[in-house]
Amino acid sequence: MARRGGAMSDQLKEEIAKELGFYDTVQQEGWGGIRAKDAGNMVKRAIEMAEQNMK
Numbered sequence: 001m002a003r004r005g006g007a008m009s010d011q012l013k014e015e016i017a018k019e020l021g022f023y024d025t026v027q028q029e030g031w032g033g034i035r036a037k038d039a040g041n042m043v044k045r046a047i048e049m050a051e052q053n054m055k
Contacts, residue, residue, distance in 0.1 A: 008046055016042050016049075 008016075013031070017023040022038045034042075 012046065013042065016045050020045065 007043070008052050010041075013021060017026050017034075020038065020041055022034055025038075
């Protein structure tokens, strides 16, 4: 079952996908088309960004 909605805004997800180099896949196939590894890296990057903002 697919999960809907999430903690990250679409804008943030797109920014991170561009930074990590798989935004073209998102545009062509949607978020379901990315690899699990890319999704994990996206979450890891979002956590890093949040931690930096807390300092």
